[in-house]
Amino acid sequence: MEHYVLGSLLFTLLLGLLLFRKMFQSRKLFSDRFGMIVATTYSGVFNFSIGMHLYLLLPDYAEFISCVVVVIGGGSGVIIGSIVKFHSVLAGFFHGTVGALMGMMLGVVVYNPSLCRLPAVNEAMLNQSIIVLSSFISFLTVSTLGLLYYSFKV
Amino acid sequence: MMSISYYYVNKNRKLIGFQLGMNISTIIGGMAAMTTGILLIYQYPFHFTWITIISTLTGIFIGSLFGGMFDYQTLLTGYGSGMTMGLMAPMIGASANFSTLFIGLVEAAFGISFIILFLAIRNS
Structure with missing residues:
Protein backbone atom coordinates (compact mmCIF):
# COMPACT_ATOMS: atom_id res chain seq x y z
CA MET A 1 0.00 0.00 0.00
CA GLU A 2 2.82 2.43 0.82
CA HIS A 3 4.43 1.66 -2.50
CA TYR A 4 1.20 2.43 -4.29
CA VAL A 5 0.81 5.77 -2.55
CA LEU A 6 4.46 6.68 -3.14
CA GLY A 7 4.17 5.81 -6.82
CA SER A 8 1.06 7.92 -7.11
CA LEU A 9 2.82 10.87 -5.46
CA LEU A 10 5.76 10.63 -7.85
CA PHE A 11 3.36 10.39 -10.79
CA THR A 12 1.62 13.58 -9.68
CA LEU A 13 4.95 15.40 -9.34
CA LEU A 14 6.03 14.28 -12.80
CA LEU A 15 2.77 15.44 -14.38
CA GLY A 16 3.00 18.80 -12.63
CA LEU A 17 6.55 19.36 -13.84
CA LEU A 18 5.61 18.43 -17.42
CA LEU A 19 2.69 20.85 -17.42
CA PHE A 20 4.83 23.61 -15.91
CA ARG A 21 7.42 23.17 -18.64
CA LYS A 22 4.75 23.27 -21.33
CA MET A 23 3.27 26.42 -19.82
CA PHE A 24 6.67 28.08 -19.59
CA GLN A 25 7.26 27.42 -23.28
CA SER A 26 4.01 29.03 -24.37
CA ARG A 27 3.97 31.91 -21.89
CA LYS A 28 3.88 34.63 -24.55
CA LEU A 29 0.45 33.56 -25.78
CA PHE A 30 -1.47 34.08 -22.57
CA SER A 31 -4.16 36.61 -21.96
CA ASP A 32 -4.67 38.03 -18.49
CA ARG A 33 -7.81 36.14 -17.54
CA PHE A 34 -6.58 32.84 -18.90
CA GLY A 35 -3.40 33.07 -16.84
CA MET A 36 -5.41 33.62 -13.70
CA ILE A 37 -7.70 30.67 -14.36
CA VAL A 38 -4.76 28.38 -15.13
CA ALA A 39 -2.99 29.43 -11.93
CA THR A 40 -6.14 28.80 -9.88
CA THR A 41 -6.99 25.38 -11.27
CA TYR A 42 -3.44 24.07 -11.50
CA SER A 43 -2.35 25.06 -8.02
CA GLY A 44 -5.60 23.85 -6.43
CA VAL A 45 -5.56 20.36 -7.91
CA PHE A 46 -1.81 19.79 -7.78
CA ASN A 47 -1.47 20.81 -4.15
CA PHE A 48 -4.56 18.88 -3.14
CA SER A 49 -2.98 15.74 -4.51
CA ILE A 50 0.40 16.46 -2.93
CA GLY A 51 -1.11 17.14 0.50
CA MET A 52 -3.24 14.03 0.57
CA HIS A 53 -0.52 11.71 -0.60
CA LEU A 54 2.08 13.13 1.79
CA TYR A 55 -0.22 12.66 4.75
CA LEU A 56 -1.16 9.12 3.72
CA LEU A 57 2.52 8.31 3.31
CA LEU A 58 3.71 9.60 6.70
CA PRO A 59 0.74 9.82 9.09
CA ASP A 60 2.92 10.01 12.21
CA TYR A 61 4.41 13.45 11.57
CA ALA A 62 1.21 15.47 11.14
CA GLU A 63 2.42 18.87 12.35
CA PHE A 64 5.64 18.73 10.35
CA ILE A 65 3.75 17.67 7.23
CA SER A 66 1.20 20.45 7.58
CA CYS A 67 4.00 23.05 7.64
CA VAL A 68 5.77 21.45 4.67
CA VAL A 69 2.56 21.18 2.67
CA VAL A 70 1.60 24.81 3.18
CA VAL A 71 5.08 25.92 2.11
CA ILE A 72 4.94 23.69 -0.98
CA GLY A 73 1.46 24.93 -1.86
CA GLY A 74 2.28 28.61 -1.52
CA GLY A 75 5.58 28.21 -3.36
CA SER A 76 4.19 26.33 -6.32
CA GLY A 77 1.24 28.72 -6.57
CA VAL A 78 3.59 31.71 -6.63
CA ILE A 79 5.84 30.07 -9.21
CA ILE A 80 3.02 29.12 -11.56
CA GLY A 81 1.39 32.52 -11.16
CA SER A 82 4.54 34.54 -11.69
CA ILE A 83 4.78 33.28 -15.27
CA VAL A 84 1.93 35.53 -16.28
CA LYS A 85 1.24 38.57 -14.11
CA PHE A 86 1.10 39.79 -10.58
CA HIS A 87 -2.54 39.19 -9.74
CA SER A 88 -2.27 35.60 -10.87
CA VAL A 89 0.50 35.28 -8.27
CA LEU A 90 -2.10 36.26 -5.69
CA ALA A 91 -4.69 33.77 -6.97
CA GLY A 92 -2.13 30.99 -7.22
CA PHE A 93 -0.85 31.57 -3.69
CA PHE A 94 -4.32 31.56 -2.16
CA HIS A 95 -5.60 28.51 -4.00
CA GLY A 96 -2.38 26.61 -3.45
CA THR A 97 -2.52 27.09 0.30
CA VAL A 98 -6.22 26.27 0.55
CA GLY A 99 -5.85 23.21 -1.68
CA ALA A 100 -2.92 21.86 0.31
CA LEU A 101 -4.71 22.24 3.64
CA MET A 102 -7.86 20.65 2.27
CA GLY A 103 -5.96 17.69 0.87
CA MET A 104 -4.37 17.13 4.25
CA MET A 105 -7.80 17.32 5.88
CA LEU A 106 -9.14 14.66 3.53
CA GLY A 107 -6.17 12.44 4.38
CA VAL A 108 -6.80 12.86 8.11
CA VAL A 109 -10.49 12.02 7.76
CA VAL A 110 -9.77 8.95 5.66
CA TYR A 111 -7.24 7.74 8.19
CA ASN A 112 -9.43 8.34 11.23
CA PRO A 113 -13.14 8.63 10.33
CA SER A 114 -14.28 8.99 13.94
CA LEU A 115 -12.96 12.57 13.86
CA CYS A 116 -16.06 13.45 11.84
CA ARG A 117 -18.35 11.21 13.94
CA LEU A 118 -18.41 8.63 11.17
CA PRO A 119 -18.31 4.97 12.17
CA ALA A 120 -14.78 3.66 12.60
CA VAL A 121 -13.33 1.13 10.18
CA ASN A 122 -11.01 -1.85 10.52
CA GLU A 123 -7.63 -2.37 8.89
CA ALA A 124 -8.71 -4.06 5.64
CA MET A 125 -11.41 -1.50 4.92
CA LEU A 126 -8.93 1.29 5.67
CA ASN A 127 -6.45 -0.06 3.13
CA GLN A 128 -9.17 -0.48 0.55
CA SER A 129 -10.52 3.05 1.00
CA ILE A 130 -7.00 4.52 0.89
CA ILE A 131 -6.29 2.79 -2.41
CA VAL A 132 -9.64 3.76 -3.93
CA LEU A 133 -9.32 7.39 -2.89
CA SER A 134 -5.69 7.63 -3.98
CA SER A 135 -6.44 6.30 -7.43
CA PHE A 136 -9.46 8.58 -7.71
CA ILE A 137 -7.35 11.64 -6.87
CA SER A 138 -4.75 10.52 -9.39
CA PHE A 139 -7.46 10.19 -12.02
CA LEU A 140 -8.70 13.67 -11.14
CA THR A 141 -5.21 15.10 -11.45
CA VAL A 142 -4.66 13.44 -14.81
CA SER A 143 -7.96 14.66 -16.21
CA THR A 144 -7.54 18.23 -14.95
CA LEU A 145 -3.97 18.60 -16.13
CA GLY A 146 -4.95 17.02 -19.44
CA LEU A 147 -7.71 19.59 -19.83
CA LEU A 148 -5.22 22.38 -19.11
CA TYR A 149 -2.72 20.88 -21.56
CA TYR A 150 -5.39 20.78 -24.20
CA SER A 151 -6.33 24.38 -23.48
CA PHE A 152 -2.79 25.55 -24.22
CA LYS A 153 -3.17 24.36 -27.78
CA VAL A 154 -6.54 25.97 -28.47
CA MET B 1 -34.80 22.70 -10.77
CA MET B 2 -31.40 22.23 -12.33
CA SER B 3 -32.87 21.51 -15.77
CA ILE B 4 -35.25 24.48 -15.61
CA SER B 5 -32.40 26.83 -14.79
CA TYR B 6 -30.22 25.24 -17.47
CA TYR B 7 -32.95 25.95 -20.02
CA TYR B 8 -33.33 29.52 -18.77
CA VAL B 9 -29.62 30.26 -18.87
CA ASN B 10 -29.27 28.62 -22.26
CA LYS B 11 -32.06 30.75 -23.70
CA ASN B 12 -30.41 33.97 -22.59
CA ARG B 13 -26.81 33.06 -23.08
CA LYS B 14 -26.13 35.55 -25.79
CA LEU B 15 -26.88 38.36 -23.36
CA ILE B 16 -24.46 37.22 -20.67
CA GLY B 17 -20.92 38.50 -20.59
CA PHE B 18 -17.99 36.38 -19.52
CA GLN B 19 -17.78 37.90 -16.05
CA LEU B 20 -21.33 36.85 -15.17
CA GLY B 21 -20.76 33.49 -16.87
CA MET B 22 -17.76 32.81 -14.67
CA ASN B 23 -19.73 33.61 -11.54
CA ILE B 24 -22.72 31.51 -12.67
CA SER B 25 -20.62 28.42 -13.26
CA THR B 26 -18.79 28.86 -9.94
CA ILE B 27 -21.97 29.25 -7.90
CA ILE B 28 -23.99 26.51 -9.56
CA GLY B 29 -21.19 23.93 -9.58
CA GLY B 30 -20.25 24.60 -5.98
CA MET B 31 -23.77 24.60 -4.60
CA ALA B 32 -24.84 21.48 -6.51
CA ALA B 33 -21.77 19.55 -5.32
CA MET B 34 -22.22 20.70 -1.73
CA THR B 35 -25.90 19.78 -1.55
CA THR B 36 -25.30 16.38 -3.15
CA GLY B 37 -22.45 15.54 -0.80
CA ILE B 38 -24.24 16.61 2.38
CA LEU B 39 -27.52 14.86 1.55
CA LEU B 40 -25.76 11.64 0.53
CA ILE B 41 -23.60 11.52 3.65
CA TYR B 42 -26.71 11.99 5.77
CA GLN B 43 -28.38 9.12 3.99
CA TYR B 44 -25.53 6.60 3.89
CA PRO B 45 -22.92 7.36 6.58
CA PHE B 46 -21.02 4.10 6.01
CA HIS B 47 -19.69 4.80 2.51
CA PHE B 48 -17.52 7.88 2.93
CA THR B 49 -15.15 7.13 0.05
CA TRP B 50 -17.79 6.45 -2.57
CA ILE B 51 -19.84 9.46 -1.53
CA THR B 52 -16.79 11.68 -1.95
CA ILE B 53 -16.27 10.29 -5.45
CA ILE B 54 -19.93 10.66 -6.44
CA SER B 55 -20.31 14.23 -5.20
CA THR B 56 -17.04 15.27 -6.84
CA LEU B 57 -18.15 13.85 -10.17
CA THR B 58 -21.53 15.58 -9.81
CA GLY B 59 -19.85 18.90 -9.14
CA ILE B 60 -17.50 18.50 -12.09
CA PHE B 61 -20.33 17.53 -14.42
CA ILE B 62 -22.71 20.33 -13.47
CA GLY B 63 -20.00 22.98 -13.26
CA SER B 64 -18.65 22.18 -16.69
CA LEU B 65 -22.19 21.87 -18.10
CA PHE B 66 -23.02 25.41 -17.03
CA GLY B 67 -19.58 26.76 -17.82
CA GLY B 68 -19.45 25.09 -21.24
CA MET B 69 -22.26 27.28 -22.51
CA PHE B 70 -20.06 30.34 -22.66
CA ASP B 71 -16.38 29.74 -23.13
CA TYR B 72 -13.53 27.33 -22.55
CA GLN B 73 -12.27 29.32 -19.59
CA THR B 74 -15.61 29.41 -17.82
CA LEU B 75 -15.67 25.64 -18.26
CA LEU B 76 -12.37 25.41 -16.42
CA THR B 77 -13.67 27.69 -13.66
CA GLY B 78 -16.82 25.66 -13.12
CA TYR B 79 -14.80 22.44 -13.18
CA GLY B 80 -12.42 23.64 -10.48
CA SER B 81 -15.12 25.04 -8.25
CA GLY B 82 -17.32 21.96 -8.46
CA MET B 83 -14.39 19.68 -7.74
CA PHE B 114 -30.96 30.05 -7.73
CA ILE B 115 -33.14 33.09 -7.00
CA ILE B 116 -30.08 35.35 -7.11
CA LEU B 117 -29.06 33.71 -10.38
CA PHE B 118 -32.41 34.49 -12.01
CA LEU B 119 -32.33 38.09 -10.77
CA ALA B 120 -28.79 38.57 -12.03
CA ILE B 121 -29.63 37.24 -15.49
CA ARG B 122 -32.71 39.38 -15.78
CA ASN B 123 -30.89 42.55 -14.73
CA SER B 124 -27.70 42.03 -16.67
Whole structure:
Protein backbone atom coordinates (compact mmCIF):
# COMPACT_ATOMS: atom_id res chain seq x y z
CA MET A 1 0.00 0.00 0.00
CA GLU A 2 2.82 2.43 0.82
CA HIS A 3 4.43 1.66 -2.50
CA TYR A 4 1.20 2.43 -4.29
CA VAL A 5 0.81 5.77 -2.55
CA LEU A 6 4.46 6.68 -3.14
CA GLY A 7 4.17 5.81 -6.82
CA SER A 8 1.06 7.92 -7.11
CA LEU A 9 2.82 10.87 -5.46
CA LEU A 10 5.76 10.63 -7.85
CA PHE A 11 3.36 10.39 -10.79
CA THR A 12 1.62 13.58 -9.68
CA LEU A 13 4.95 15.40 -9.34
CA LEU A 14 6.03 14.28 -12.80
CA LEU A 15 2.77 15.44 -14.38
CA GLY A 16 3.00 18.80 -12.63
CA LEU A 17 6.55 19.36 -13.84
CA LEU A 18 5.61 18.43 -17.42
CA LEU A 19 2.69 20.85 -17.42
CA PHE A 20 4.83 23.61 -15.91
CA ARG A 21 7.42 23.17 -18.64
CA LYS A 22 4.75 23.27 -21.33
CA MET A 23 3.27 26.42 -19.82
CA PHE A 24 6.67 28.08 -19.59
CA GLN A 25 7.26 27.42 -23.28
CA SER A 26 4.01 29.03 -24.37
CA ARG A 27 3.97 31.91 -21.89
CA LYS A 28 3.88 34.63 -24.55
CA LEU A 29 0.45 33.56 -25.78
CA PHE A 30 -1.47 34.08 -22.57
CA SER A 31 -4.16 36.61 -21.96
CA ASP A 32 -4.67 38.03 -18.49
CA ARG A 33 -7.81 36.14 -17.54
CA PHE A 34 -6.58 32.84 -18.90
CA GLY A 35 -3.40 33.07 -16.84
CA MET A 36 -5.41 33.62 -13.70
CA ILE A 37 -7.70 30.67 -14.36
CA VAL A 38 -4.76 28.38 -15.13
CA ALA A 39 -2.99 29.43 -11.93
CA THR A 40 -6.14 28.80 -9.88
CA THR A 41 -6.99 25.38 -11.27
CA TYR A 42 -3.44 24.07 -11.50
CA SER A 43 -2.35 25.06 -8.02
CA GLY A 44 -5.60 23.85 -6.43
CA VAL A 45 -5.56 20.36 -7.91
CA PHE A 46 -1.81 19.79 -7.78
CA ASN A 47 -1.47 20.81 -4.15
CA PHE A 48 -4.56 18.88 -3.14
CA SER A 49 -2.98 15.74 -4.51
CA ILE A 50 0.40 16.46 -2.93
CA GLY A 51 -1.11 17.14 0.50
CA MET A 52 -3.24 14.03 0.57
CA HIS A 53 -0.52 11.71 -0.60
CA LEU A 54 2.08 13.13 1.79
CA TYR A 55 -0.22 12.66 4.75
CA LEU A 56 -1.16 9.12 3.72
CA LEU A 57 2.52 8.31 3.31
CA LEU A 58 3.71 9.60 6.70
CA PRO A 59 0.74 9.82 9.09
CA ASP A 60 2.92 10.01 12.21
CA TYR A 61 4.41 13.45 11.57
CA ALA A 62 1.21 15.47 11.14
CA GLU A 63 2.42 18.87 12.35
CA PHE A 64 5.64 18.73 10.35
CA ILE A 65 3.75 17.67 7.23
CA SER A 66 1.20 20.45 7.58
CA CYS A 67 4.00 23.05 7.64
CA VAL A 68 5.77 21.45 4.67
CA VAL A 69 2.56 21.18 2.67
CA VAL A 70 1.60 24.81 3.18
CA VAL A 71 5.08 25.92 2.11
CA ILE A 72 4.94 23.69 -0.98
CA GLY A 73 1.46 24.93 -1.86
CA GLY A 74 2.28 28.61 -1.52
CA GLY A 75 5.58 28.21 -3.36
CA SER A 76 4.19 26.33 -6.32
CA GLY A 77 1.24 28.72 -6.57
CA VAL A 78 3.59 31.71 -6.63
CA ILE A 79 5.84 30.07 -9.21
CA ILE A 80 3.02 29.12 -11.56
CA GLY A 81 1.39 32.52 -11.16
CA SER A 82 4.54 34.54 -11.69
CA ILE A 83 4.78 33.28 -15.27
CA VAL A 84 1.93 35.53 -16.28
CA LYS A 85 1.24 38.57 -14.11
CA PHE A 86 1.10 39.79 -10.58
CA HIS A 87 -2.54 39.19 -9.74
CA SER A 88 -2.27 35.60 -10.87
CA VAL A 89 0.50 35.28 -8.27
CA LEU A 90 -2.10 36.26 -5.69
CA ALA A 91 -4.69 33.77 -6.97
CA GLY A 92 -2.13 30.99 -7.22
CA PHE A 93 -0.85 31.57 -3.69
CA PHE A 94 -4.32 31.56 -2.16
CA HIS A 95 -5.60 28.51 -4.00
CA GLY A 96 -2.38 26.61 -3.45
CA THR A 97 -2.52 27.09 0.30
CA VAL A 98 -6.22 26.27 0.55
CA GLY A 99 -5.85 23.21 -1.68
CA ALA A 100 -2.92 21.86 0.31
CA LEU A 101 -4.71 22.24 3.64
CA MET A 102 -7.86 20.65 2.27
CA GLY A 103 -5.96 17.69 0.87
CA MET A 104 -4.37 17.13 4.25
CA MET A 105 -7.80 17.32 5.88
CA LEU A 106 -9.14 14.66 3.53
CA GLY A 107 -6.17 12.44 4.38
CA VAL A 108 -6.80 12.86 8.11
CA VAL A 109 -10.49 12.02 7.76
CA VAL A 110 -9.77 8.95 5.66
CA TYR A 111 -7.24 7.74 8.19
CA ASN A 112 -9.43 8.34 11.23
CA PRO A 113 -13.14 8.63 10.33
CA SER A 114 -14.28 8.99 13.94
CA LEU A 115 -12.96 12.57 13.86
CA CYS A 116 -16.06 13.45 11.84
CA ARG A 117 -18.35 11.21 13.94
CA LEU A 118 -18.41 8.63 11.17
CA PRO A 119 -18.31 4.97 12.17
CA ALA A 120 -14.78 3.66 12.60
CA VAL A 121 -13.33 1.13 10.18
CA ASN A 122 -11.01 -1.85 10.52
CA GLU A 123 -7.63 -2.37 8.89
CA ALA A 124 -8.71 -4.06 5.64
CA MET A 125 -11.41 -1.50 4.92
CA LEU A 126 -8.93 1.29 5.67
CA ASN A 127 -6.45 -0.06 3.13
CA GLN A 128 -9.17 -0.48 0.55
CA SER A 129 -10.52 3.05 1.00
CA ILE A 130 -7.00 4.52 0.89
CA ILE A 131 -6.29 2.79 -2.41
CA VAL A 132 -9.64 3.76 -3.93
CA LEU A 133 -9.32 7.39 -2.89
CA SER A 134 -5.69 7.63 -3.98
CA SER A 135 -6.44 6.30 -7.43
CA PHE A 136 -9.46 8.58 -7.71
CA ILE A 137 -7.35 11.64 -6.87
CA SER A 138 -4.75 10.52 -9.39
CA PHE A 139 -7.46 10.19 -12.02
CA LEU A 140 -8.70 13.67 -11.14
CA THR A 141 -5.21 15.10 -11.45
CA VAL A 142 -4.66 13.44 -14.81
CA SER A 143 -7.96 14.66 -16.21
CA THR A 144 -7.54 18.23 -14.95
CA LEU A 145 -3.97 18.60 -16.13
CA GLY A 146 -4.95 17.02 -19.44
CA LEU A 147 -7.71 19.59 -19.83
CA LEU A 148 -5.22 22.38 -19.11
CA TYR A 149 -2.72 20.88 -21.56
CA TYR A 150 -5.39 20.78 -24.20
CA SER A 151 -6.33 24.38 -23.48
CA PHE A 152 -2.79 25.55 -24.22
CA LYS A 153 -3.17 24.36 -27.78
CA VAL A 154 -6.54 25.97 -28.47
CA MET B 1 -34.80 22.70 -10.77
CA MET B 2 -31.40 22.23 -12.33
CA SER B 3 -32.87 21.51 -15.77
CA ILE B 4 -35.25 24.48 -15.61
CA SER B 5 -32.40 26.83 -14.79
CA TYR B 6 -30.22 25.24 -17.47
CA TYR B 7 -32.95 25.95 -20.02
CA TYR B 8 -33.33 29.52 -18.77
CA VAL B 9 -29.62 30.26 -18.87
CA ASN B 10 -29.27 28.62 -22.26
CA LYS B 11 -32.06 30.75 -23.70
CA ASN B 12 -30.41 33.97 -22.59
CA ARG B 13 -26.81 33.06 -23.08
CA LYS B 14 -26.13 35.55 -25.79
CA LEU B 15 -26.88 38.36 -23.36
CA ILE B 16 -24.46 37.22 -20.67
CA GLY B 17 -20.92 38.50 -20.59
CA PHE B 18 -17.99 36.38 -19.52
CA GLN B 19 -17.78 37.90 -16.05
CA LEU B 20 -21.33 36.85 -15.17
CA GLY B 21 -20.76 33.49 -16.87
CA MET B 22 -17.76 32.81 -14.67
CA ASN B 23 -19.73 33.61 -11.54
CA ILE B 24 -22.72 31.51 -12.67
CA SER B 25 -20.62 28.42 -13.26
CA THR B 26 -18.79 28.86 -9.94
CA ILE B 27 -21.97 29.25 -7.90
CA ILE B 28 -23.99 26.51 -9.56
CA GLY B 29 -21.19 23.93 -9.58
CA GLY B 30 -20.25 24.60 -5.98
CA MET B 31 -23.77 24.60 -4.60
CA ALA B 32 -24.84 21.48 -6.51
CA ALA B 33 -21.77 19.55 -5.32
CA MET B 34 -22.22 20.70 -1.73
CA THR B 35 -25.90 19.78 -1.55
CA THR B 36 -25.30 16.38 -3.15
CA GLY B 37 -22.45 15.54 -0.80
CA ILE B 38 -24.24 16.61 2.38
CA LEU B 39 -27.52 14.86 1.55
CA LEU B 40 -25.76 11.64 0.53
CA ILE B 41 -23.60 11.52 3.65
CA TYR B 42 -26.71 11.99 5.77
CA GLN B 43 -28.38 9.12 3.99
CA TYR B 44 -25.53 6.60 3.89
CA PRO B 45 -22.92 7.36 6.58
CA PHE B 46 -21.02 4.10 6.01
CA HIS B 47 -19.69 4.80 2.51
CA PHE B 48 -17.52 7.88 2.93
CA THR B 49 -15.15 7.13 0.05
CA TRP B 50 -17.79 6.45 -2.57
CA ILE B 51 -19.84 9.46 -1.53
CA THR B 52 -16.79 11.68 -1.95
CA ILE B 53 -16.27 10.29 -5.45
CA ILE B 54 -19.93 10.66 -6.44
CA SER B 55 -20.31 14.23 -5.20
CA THR B 56 -17.04 15.27 -6.84
CA LEU B 57 -18.15 13.85 -10.17
CA THR B 58 -21.53 15.58 -9.81
CA GLY B 59 -19.85 18.90 -9.14
CA ILE B 60 -17.50 18.50 -12.09
CA PHE B 61 -20.33 17.53 -14.42
CA ILE B 62 -22.71 20.33 -13.47
CA GLY B 63 -20.00 22.98 -13.26
CA SER B 64 -18.65 22.18 -16.69
CA LEU B 65 -22.19 21.87 -18.10
CA PHE B 66 -23.02 25.41 -17.03
CA GLY B 67 -19.58 26.76 -17.82
CA GLY B 68 -19.45 25.09 -21.24
CA MET B 69 -22.26 27.28 -22.51
CA PHE B 70 -20.06 30.34 -22.66
CA ASP B 71 -16.38 29.74 -23.13
CA TYR B 72 -13.53 27.33 -22.55
CA GLN B 73 -12.27 29.32 -19.59
CA THR B 74 -15.61 29.41 -17.82
CA LEU B 75 -15.67 25.64 -18.26
CA LEU B 76 -12.37 25.41 -16.42
CA THR B 77 -13.67 27.69 -13.66
CA GLY B 78 -16.82 25.66 -13.12
CA TYR B 79 -14.80 22.44 -13.18
CA GLY B 80 -12.42 23.64 -10.48
CA SER B 81 -15.12 25.04 -8.25
CA GLY B 82 -17.32 21.96 -8.46
CA MET B 83 -14.39 19.68 -7.74
CA THR B 84 -13.24 21.65 -4.70
CA MET B 85 -16.67 21.87 -3.12
CA GLY B 86 -17.44 18.24 -3.92
CA LEU B 87 -14.31 17.03 -2.16
CA MET B 88 -15.14 19.12 0.90
CA ALA B 89 -18.89 18.52 1.18
CA PRO B 90 -19.03 15.04 2.82
CA MET B 91 -16.64 16.19 5.55
CA ILE B 92 -18.86 19.19 6.33
CA GLY B 93 -21.96 17.03 6.34
CA ALA B 94 -20.40 14.41 8.59
CA SER B 95 -19.02 16.86 11.10
CA ALA B 96 -22.35 18.72 11.38
CA ASN B 97 -23.59 15.97 13.69
CA PHE B 98 -26.59 14.93 11.58
CA SER B 99 -28.89 17.75 12.59
CA THR B 100 -32.08 18.58 10.75
CA LEU B 101 -31.53 22.32 11.03
CA PHE B 102 -28.37 22.08 8.99
CA ILE B 103 -30.18 20.35 6.13
CA GLY B 104 -32.73 23.16 6.13
CA LEU B 105 -29.94 25.72 6.03
CA VAL B 106 -28.20 24.02 3.10
CA GLU B 107 -31.43 23.70 1.13
CA ALA B 108 -32.23 27.37 1.80
CA ALA B 109 -28.79 28.40 0.55
CA PHE B 110 -29.32 26.27 -2.56
CA GLY B 111 -32.69 27.92 -3.28
CA ILE B 112 -31.43 31.43 -2.58
CA SER B 113 -28.53 30.97 -4.96
CA PHE B 114 -30.96 30.05 -7.73
CA ILE B 115 -33.14 33.09 -7.00
CA ILE B 116 -30.08 35.35 -7.11
CA LEU B 117 -29.06 33.71 -10.38
CA PHE B 118 -32.41 34.49 -12.01
CA LEU B 119 -32.33 38.09 -10.77
CA ALA B 120 -28.79 38.57 -12.03
CA ILE B 121 -29.63 37.24 -15.49
CA ARG B 122 -32.71 39.38 -15.78
CA ASN B 123 -30.89 42.55 -14.73
CA SER B 124 -27.70 42.03 -16.67
